Structure formats: structure tokens, C-alpha cells
Amino acid sequence: xxxxxxxxxxxxxxxxxxxxxxxxxxxxxxxxxxxxxxxxxxxxxxxxxxxxxxxxxxxxxxxxxxxxxxxxxxxxxxxxxxxxxxxxxxxxxxxxxxxxxxxxxxxxxxxxxxxxxxxxxxxxxxxxxxxxxxxxxxxxxxxxxxxxxxxxxxxxxx
Numbered sequence: 001x002x003x004x005x006x007x008x009x010x011x012x013x014x015x016x017x018x019x020x021x022x023x024x025x026x027x028x029x030x031x032x033x034x035x036x037x038x039x040x041x042x043x044x045x046x047x048x049x050x051x052x053x054x055x056x057x058x059x060x061x062x063x064x065x066x067x068x069x070x071x072x073x074x075x076x077x078x079x080x081x082x083x084x085x086x087x088x089x090x091x092x093x094x095x096x097x098x099x100x101x102x103x104x105x106x107x108x109x110x111x112x113x114x115x116x117x118x119x120x121x122x123x124x125x126x127x128x129x130x131x132x133x134x135x136x137x138x139x140x141x142x143x144x145x146x147x148x149x150x151x152x153x154x155x156x157x158x
Contacts, residue, residue: 026040031086032086034083037083037084037085037086037089038081038082038083038084040084040089041077041081041082041083041084041089042081042082044084044089044092044093044096045077045078045082045084045092047092047096048062048065048066048092048095048096049062049078051095051096051099052065054099054113055113055116055117055131056117057131059074060135061131061135062074064134064135064136065091065095065134065135065142066088066091066092067085067087067088067091067139069088087139090139091139091142094139094142094143094145094146095142097146097149097150098116098142098145098146098149101146101149101150101152101153102115102116102149104153105149105152105153115130116129116130116131116134117129117130117131118130122148124144124145124148130145133145
């Protein structure tokens with residue numbers, strides 16, 4: 001990867017949150033509101049598309065991870081402001097969590113970003129790549145991969 005591209009991506013996605021800001025979560029009663037989903041959509045999609053680029057995902061893999069939106073919706077999301085369905089926001093959150101867990105587990109950025117495309121013998125993957133499993137799965141598969149990586153971060157490698 002070009003050094004300038006690497007620097008742009010990794011400067012734009014710091015590994016730690018600023019210490020002076022408290023995390024802002026969306027209260028459950030506001031999650032269905034279009035204005036709340038619109039507020040969250042911009043940062044979520046920018047992060048998702050940066051990760052997709054790092055992971056080398058084609059359009060079909062990106063659409064699969066986002067829950068198979070129509071092609072027109074997908075390209076609209078890429079081009080500007082959008083109001084995402086709550087399910088899509090959950091999916092993006094899970095992808096971000098997988099990305100973060102990989103970078104905590106594997107300090108070598110190239111390895112961490114390549115892990116998604118490496119064959120894996122863990123029973124969850126069955127000697128396929130995590131990306132193949134994620135693309136063929138559903139939101140439950142995203143949760144399962146996220147739990148697996150979070151467990152490894154905590155020392156549980158089952």
C-alpha cells in the first residue's frame with residue numbers, strides 16, 4: 001500500500017478515542033428516529049468504506065456486510081448524506097468492532113487488515129476465510145466473529 005494512503009487512513013482512524021470526550025451512545029428510545037440515524041450514518045459510512053478499502057473488499061462483499069442494500073441505495077450511501085436503517089448501523093458497528101479487535105490483537109497493521117482474507121481453521125470458519133463466512137452469513141455471523149475476536153482479546157481462545 002502506498003505510504004501516503006496508509007498515513008491518511010490511519011491518521012483519519014485513530015486507535016484510541018480522545019480522552020476529553022465521553023462516549024455518546026444513542027438511547028434506545030431514539031434509535032428509530034430518522035434524524036438520529038441520519039446523524040450516525042455519515043461517520044459510520046466513512047469509517048466502513050475506509051475499512052472496506054483496507055480489507056480490499058469488492059462492491060458485492062461491501063453490500064453483503066451492509067445487509068444487501070439495493071445497488072442504488074449502496075451507491076447513494078457512498079456519494080453523500082443518508083439515513084441508514086438501524087440494522088445497517090448495527091452491522092457497521094460490528095464491522096468497526098471487528099476491525100478494532102484485529103488491530104488490538106495484531107499490532108502489525110498489514111497482518112491485522114489481511115486477517116479477514118486468510119484461511120482460518122477455527123470451527124467458526126471451517127478452513128475458509130473470515131470474509132467468505134461473513135459474506136455468506138447474516139448479522140448473527142458478524143456478532144459471532146466479533147465475539148470470537150473479543151474473547152481472544154480477553155484471553156479466551158475457544
